Amino acid sequence: MITDVSKDGDILTFAITSQKFYSSGGVCVFRTYEDFEWLQQNFFSQENVPGLQGVIFPPLPPKALPSPLNTPSKSLKQLGFLALGHDWQSYCKALEFYLQQVATHPILSKCKALDSFLTKSESPGKQRGRKGILNRLSQAVEGMRKESHRDVDDFFQKERHKNTNRAALSKAATEKILDVVLTEQKLSLACGHFSTCLHLCVNQDDEAAVAFSKICLKLSDIVEAVMRNFEKVANNNISTLGMGLDLEARYEEAEKEMLFRRTCKLIELETVKKNTEKAKANKRDVMEEVQKASEKEFSLISSVAKQEIERFHSSRVTVLRSFLVGWCEKQLDTAKECAKLYSQYLDACKNLFSE
Missing domain, CATH: 1.20.1270.60 (Arfaptin homology (AH) domain/BAR domain)
Incomplete structure (x- = not known):
């Protein structure tokens, strides 16, 4: 669950609270959009998962640019409904739903990167993700x-x-x-x-x-x-x-x-x-x-x-x-x-x- 969002210039930081099935306490981490991109990239690059190219990957919402130069018309063109709502609520709900979808996916939920994303205090986005074969095919x-x-x-x-x-x-x-x-x-x-x-x-x-x-x-x-x-x-x-x-x-x-x-x-x-x-x-x-x-x-x-x-x-x-x-x-x-x-x-x- 995304409990809060803060803005520092062009960077949005999301407070994400999650709880493991076998744990009574929750874990709160802070993630930027680059961290979400890192997670999605890790899903793409799981070379040890048979049949991965047959997976329908939950779609990650496009990146939001809360810059003063990013006019409402540009935001609407880029994000559509996700640009509307008070204090980025719609955008947070979309990211939250994305995490729910990957967490309940029978294949993607087993990816170690997901556990690291939800539990590690350090931002995983600083780590460089590997480009998988799916990216080469899409290009x-x-x-x-x-x-x-x-x-x-x-x-x-x-x-x-x-x-x-x-x-x-x-x-x-x-x-x-x-x-x-x-x-x-x-x-x-x-x-x-x-x-x-x-x-x-x-x-x-x-x-x-x-x-x-x-x-x-x-x-x-x-x-x-x-x-x-x-x-x-x-x-x-x-x-x-x-x-x-x-x-x-x-x-x-x-x-x-x-x-x-x-x-x-x-x-x-x-x-x-x-x-x-x-x-x-x-x-x-x-x-x-x-x-x-x-x-x-x-x-x-x-x-x-x-x-x-x-x-x-x-x-x-x-x-x-x-x-x-x-x-x-x-x-x-x-x-x-x-x-x-x-x-x-x-x-x-x-x-x-x-x-």
């Missing part, structure tokens, strides 16, 4: 050609097609709800200005303007209530539906990366098979051994990938449902509060005009 020059390569397994071919559609829809939905939140925030700000202007119309010195002043004050209170309602609705959208859609979009990209890595391995295997067929008699035995090793590795990656996809679909439905339920509950509570308040103001206006 393939012929990426577009490999992405469109026909798969030998219909399951993965269909999954790649579905993932492409879901990724596009998730991104579009996230952008739309972000536009809604920004509009709600603008309306809230406008209501605040209008409420202030109504106060400026109050004149208690002129008896003829007293009645008008009372109306302005009452109307100002009503507009201020509308302002607070817009604020609450926008905050509800940020902390529930917005965060859920943002996470969904980033996870779809993580699955896309995993499917791409597997496609790269498929192309490597097909190349090995072609080279084996063309090999001369004195080199055929060696090439056949290489082919067997490649087939075994690809089979293991595919097996892990299928388990990851099944696990991903199960968890994404559960997580997105929880965000949607939370969104409905919060918006319903806000609507009830607003309706009750508006009813009180309506009665007050009726009494005002009946005097």
Whole structure:
């Protein structure tokens, strides 16, 4: 759990509290974004983990730059919903969810780097991480050609097609709800200005303007209530539906990366098979051994990938449902509060005009 965040220039430092299953006491460490990057890099570079390239790695949120030069428009473009919220709360929740996902992952949770990240007082980010094979694959020059390569397994071919559609829809939905939140925030700000202007119309010195002043004050209170309602609705959208859609979009990209890595391995295997067929008699035995090793590795990656996809679909439905339920509950509570308040103001206006 991320309990606090402090800012020193362009550096955000997060206080992370964790507890081991067999321990009654908690451990608190302080980590920067570079430490999170170090952890993610260690997950990528576990060369002793069979089938690692079939893992859907929980997506690490992009780096936040709380610099005065980083304008709100740049922050929104870089972070989306994670740039909104008070005191980096949304960003902290995203990092917290990332840690929860890796801590419950059947493969990544066994990585020694995770234990070091959560328990060691020294910042692990100062240690230089090793670049694993996954990074080299993600930087393939012929990426577009490999992405469109026909798969030998219909399951993965269909999954790649579905993932492409879901990724596009998730991104579009996230952008739309972000536009809604920004509009709600603008309306809230406008209501605040209008409420202030109504106060400026109050004149208690002129008896003829007293009645008008009372109306302005009452109307100002009503507009201020509308302002607070817009604020609450926008905050509800940020902390529930917005965060859920943002996470969904980033996870779809993580699955896309995993499917791409597997496609790269498929192309490597097909190349090995072609080279084996063309090999001369004195080199055929060696090439056949290489082919067997490649087939075994690809089979293991595919097996892990299928388990990851099944696990991903199960968890994404559960997580997105929880965000949607939370969104409905919060918006319903806000609507009830607003309706009750508006009813009180309506009665007050009726009494005002009946005097």
